[in-house]
Amino acid sequence: MSNKEVDQLVDPAELVEDVERVLRSTGVVAPARLGLEHRGSWLGVMPSAGQGFYAVKVVGVYPGNPGRGLPLVRGRLFLVDAETGELLLEADAEAATGWRTAAATAVALRLLGGTGGVLGVLGAGVQASYHLRLLTRLYRYEHVMVYSPTRNRAEKLAAQYGGEVAEPGRLLREADTVIAATTSREPVVLGRLLRSGAVVASVGAPRPVRELDQDTLARAQCVLVDTRKGVLSESDDVGEKLVEVVELGEALRGVKNCMPGEIRVYKSVGTAILDLAIALHLYRRLGHQDS
Missing domain, CATH: 3.30.1780.10 (ornithine cyclodeaminase, domain 1)
Incomplete structure (x- = not known):
């Protein structure tokens, strides 16, 4: 196929x-x-x-x-x-890969409450595209904002969903749900800018990519992950000494709950x-x- x-x-x-x-x-x-x-x-x-x-x-x-x-x-x-x-x-x-990664994010957002309001997407590549394609079909977002350093790609992607291009600071301050799908080596999600109750999904970003800063983790207190071993061994975004880590499967089975702080975070690096x-x-x- x-x-x-x-x-x-x-x-x-x-x-x-x-x-x-x-x-x-x-x-x-x-x-x-x-x-x-x-x-x-x-x-x-x-x-x-x-x-x-x-x-x-x-x-x-x-x-x-x-x-x-x-x-x-x-x-x-x-x-x-x-x-x-x-x-x-x-x-x-x-x-x-695009579809299955976005579907796992959708499952996580359903648990975390990121299924409405303003959707902000950092990135305009394959993962960003599939996330918008799936999430806007499943959930009712009032508005979509997209940021990418390559502005024409951001404009093209935003236009497909009746959204707008927004600078990252504004996007982080106004979005209820933030999807980070970038290849940045410096954090693009700055916890001090996020509104209280915001939901963040950082997807498919193993090292040397870095998307979440320390303020984000401090405000989250607990991070939902696709797999604990994968995220802790392949990503520098989450450290188990800094924040509680709960697997998506554990949360779905009721084995362990991820009790959020001011914001809610899901992190994935992919799993077979x-x-x-x-x-x-x-x-x-x-x-x-x-x-």
Whole structure:
């Protein structure tokens, strides 16, 4: 399946339910990702298993590709029958990753109360685009604001959703929900500017990217994360000594609650558990209802 075919097949509301169902499950296994470097490029292999299936995502970062007119990031997602080894699904990873990351954020926002008011998005790349695409379909936001250092990209993205381009300071002060989807190495979410009760989602930003400052953590007191191990080992945004950390799955199962302070924060760096969820969603949407 191409990225375009994935986009056409996904049902946002059903995907969010599928992601939540997998996150609630205690029978899903996702070992640490394997990463390799060669000639300046990076290749990651991310396996997961559950509900009678294996999912494997193979994704690479190829710094020389933009100069060749090719994508910087390329990858494929596979779904395999765990009993027979039959390959059931193969799809481009970019769209699949965009959708599953945004769906997990939607689940977190439902728990944290970030489903209305003004939505502010920092960034105008792939993740920002998929988050706007999914969240505005599911939730009722009164207004959308977008910021990117590349203004024409911000203008184009904001226009798609009847929103406006806003400087980051204004966006942080006025937004009820803030999505940070950037590649910044300096914090873009400044806690002192956030309104009381604001909800922040920092997505897909492993080191050296840094999106949350210390004031944000201090005001949050607790951070909801996609996986504790992933966020603590791959990101510099959250330190367990600085703030309480609760996994999204733990919160959904009622094992542990994330008691917020003045603001509420969700942090994700990605997990193969979500790759299994989107692969199962696509497989089911193709007509395999028993998946």
